[in-house]
Amino acid sequence: MTICLNELASEIVYKFNKRSNIGRSYIIAFDGLSGAGKTTLVNKLDSLLKQKCNVVVIHMDDHIEKRSARYNTGHEEWYEYYYLQWDTEILKDEIFRSIHNGNTKLTLPYYEKSSDKNYAKNISVPLNSIVLIEGIFLQRKEWKAYYDYTIFIDCPREIRYERVLNRDSYIGDKQAILDKYKRRYWLGEEYYLRTVNPMENANKILKCNGLLGVVNSHGQDST
Numbered sequence: 152m153t154i155c156l157n158e159l160a161s162e163i164v165y166k167f168n169k170r171s172n173i174g175r176s177y178i179i180a181f182d183g184l185s186g187a188g189k190t191t192l193v194n195k196l197d198s199l200l201k202q203k204c205n206v207v208v209i210h211m212d213d214h215i216e217k218r219s220a221r222y223n224t225g226h227e228e229w230y231e232y233y234y235l236q237w238d239t240e241i242l243k244d245e246i247f248r249s250i251h252n253g254n255t256k257l258t259l260p261y262y263e264k265s266s267d268k269n270y271a272k273n274i275s276v277p278l279n280s281i282v283l284i285e286g287i288f289l290q291r292k293e294w295k296a297y298y299d300y301t302i303f304i305d306c307p308r309e310i311r312y313e314r315v316l317n318r319d320s321y322i323g324d325k326q327a328i329l330d331k332y333k334r335r336y337w338l339g340e341e342y343y344l345r346t347v348n349p350m351e352n353a354n355k356i357l358k359c360n361g362l363l364g365v366v367n368s369h370g371q372d373s374t
Contacts (some may be wrong), residue, residue, distance in 0.1 A: 156192075159357075160199040166300060167281050175253035176207070176276055178297060181285040182349050183304035184340050185332075186311035186318070188359055192304060193285040205277045211286025214242055215262045217269055229338035239293040246284075247297035250276055287340070290349040302316065303353035310359075 167177045183189045193208055200206045214237060215221070221235040243261065249257050254276070261272045276282060290301060315332060322328045343349065350356055 156195055156199060160196055160203075161198070163200065163281065163300075164203050166224060170299065172299075173279075175278060176250055176280045176282045177285065178247075178299050180289045180295075180298040180301045181304060182289040182301060182353060183287065183306065183338055184311060184344075185287060186314035187304040187306040188314075188371055189285040189287075189304055189310060192357075193283050194212035200281060200283075202362075205280035207280050207282045209246065209282065209284045211237065211242075211284065211289070213261055214246070214259060217262065217267050220239050227338075228335035231313060232335050233288065233342055239291065243297075243335045247294050250282055251297045253259050253278060257348075288343050290347050290352055291343075292347075295352070300355075301351050301353045301359055302355045304357050304359055305350060306359040325334070 152292050165310065170177050181189050181193050190210060193210075197206050220238075221231050224231055224235060226235070226284055237319065238260075245257060245259055255278060257276060258271050259274060260269045262269050281344050284298075289295070289298075290303075295301070312332075315336075316325050316328050320327050322331050
C-alpha cells in the first residue's frame with residue numbers, strides 16, 4: 152500500500168492510544184541501514200506527532216563510544232563497528248530498560264565528536280509519550296525485546312550508497328569514504344542482515360522511494 156507521512160503519524164498515534172501498557176511510554180524503533188533516511192524520517196514524524204502528543208526522539212549515533220574503544224582494537228573493522236561502536240549493555244540499561252520500566256528521568260552517555268569524549272546528559276521522558284528511537288542495528292538481541300513496535304526503512308542500495316558518499320565528507324574524498332564503507336560499515340551491515348534478519352522480524356517495512364515523502368508499507372503489520 153502507499154502511505155504518506157501524515158498517515159504514518161496517524162497510525163502511530165492510533166497505536167499509542169490503543170496501547171495496553173499505559174504505565175510507561177510507547178517505544179518505536181526505526182531501524183535501517185546506512186543512508187536509508189532514518190534520521191530525516193524520524194525528525195519529520197517528530198514535527199507531526201508533537202502536535203498531538205508528547206514525543207521524545209533518541210538518535211543512537213549520539214551514544215557511541217570514544218574512538219579508542221572502537222578503532223585499532225585488534226578486531227576486524229566490521230566487528231568493531233557492530234560490536235564495539237556502542238556499549239550495548241550500558242545502553243540497554245540506561246535507555247531501553249529504563250524507559251520500558253517507566254523511568255521518566257534518564258542519564259545517558261553522549262558522545263562529543265570534537266573532543267572525542269563521552270559525557271552524561273539528563274533527559275526527561277514523560278510517561279504519556281511516544282519515544283522514537285532511530286539508528287542502525289536496533290534489532291540486535293540486546294535491545295529488540297524492549298520495543299513496542301519496530302519499523303524497518305528499506306531504501307534501494309544505490310540511493311543509500313549515493314547518500315553516504317555525498318554525506319560523510321569528514322572521512323575524506325569519495326574514494327576514502329568508499330574504501331572505509333567497504334572495509335567497515337557495509338560488512339557490518341551484511342553481518343546484521345545475515346544473522347538478525349531485521350526485515351523479516353520488523354512489524355512494518357517502509358520501502359522508501361528516496362524522497363521520504365511517500366513510502367510503500369508492508370510487513371507483519373501493514374494497517
